[in-house]
Amino acid sequence: MLKYIDNKILYDYNKCQQCGICDAICPKHAISFELQHNGTHKVIVDNDKCIRCKRCVNSCPVNKCEEYKNYFDSFKDKKYFLGYNSNDKVRRESSSGGVCKTLIIEGLRSGYIDGVYTLKKTDKYPYAEGEFYTKENIPDYCDLPNSIYHSVMACTNVNRIERCNRLMIVGTSCQLRALEKIAKSRCNELIKICIFCKQQKTLDSTRFLAKIIGEKINNDKKFYAQYRGTGWPGIVKINNSSLPWHRAAQLPFGRRLWTVPGCDVCGDSYGIESNADITLMDPWIIRERNELGETLITVHTEKGLKILKDIHNIVLEAKSYIEVEPALSLKDVWRKQRLVPFFRGEECGDKIIKAGKAELRQRKLLSCIAKKLPRMPILFYRILCKAPDFRNKILK
Known part of the structure; x- marks a missing residue:
């Protein structure tokens, strides 16, 4: 900041x-x-x-000031889909069925969009960077990274964006807000795809996962990492070892450990304050683990609905709000929003202060346990995740 x-x-x-x-x-x-x-x-x-x-x-x-007062009012009226790439290989190897990659690649191939600013893979830490794609340099599916669970400064190459008619930008809500002014000035129509995000991770999260599976990330940060893909929810692979993602995610994500500090001051997980057209996320709870995968899509605008229906190779299964509500994490996003004033250092009530301090103490305690006991059986970490969550109990 x-x-x-x-x-x-x-x-x-x-x-x-x-x-x-x-x-x-x-x-x-x-x-x-x-x-x-x-x-x-x-x-x-x-x-x-x-x-x-x-x-x-x-x-x-x-x-950029965010207003959460009526944030959840329209969720019952939004349109929802489970989506995936029509090619099983792409669907299996991509995060959550490959909808994000499909929007980018098939949107450019069909000429529906003229330019996309998103991430591309690189061979140097953080192994991804911002890139501007056009119909002259359309990426392959293997050129685009799956989900990334360490911090990437996605906006550093924003000046590569060239003037175009219809531009798509892809990122978390904070990245969309950062990109918006420059992106708007270089196109006639802007499409915003939000990657649902409650918490970016520091590299310490990946270091913890590496220790669980007997690998090591050296100080030079030269390592191989695959986050997600190979079915849903997929795997995490570090160097030569892998772990099912539903096991890997339990402690770092379930207990909000090793979170990028600036994530604590953002409650716009869906990109609504960033005026996103659609939000892409995982169908947790409502879908069983499977060999292929799907993306849960929340549609915010008519423009977002049109792009889903006009771009080829995306299979869509319409869902009702009641069907998808367990996967939307609305209560957790609400609790996160409640603590934003505490982490911003603004004036807030005693209950919020108590919950914020409890959150910090819990993170410190659990990360200390995880650091000292990195090679325990998975059951040990499951038990840690079952312990009372003090933030949630205070804010319930």
């Missing part, structure tokens, strides 16, 4: 959402990044180079 105070640009790591837009937007290259042991970056501002244009401050997604 960047703020303009006393004629200087000041940085707050504890509220940084790791989007990287500040570097991309700076006209004087006064911003650089310092890679941390946990895989996140600290922003370094050279105030001697800085001309105080405040573009970085204005683009920072944390500085």
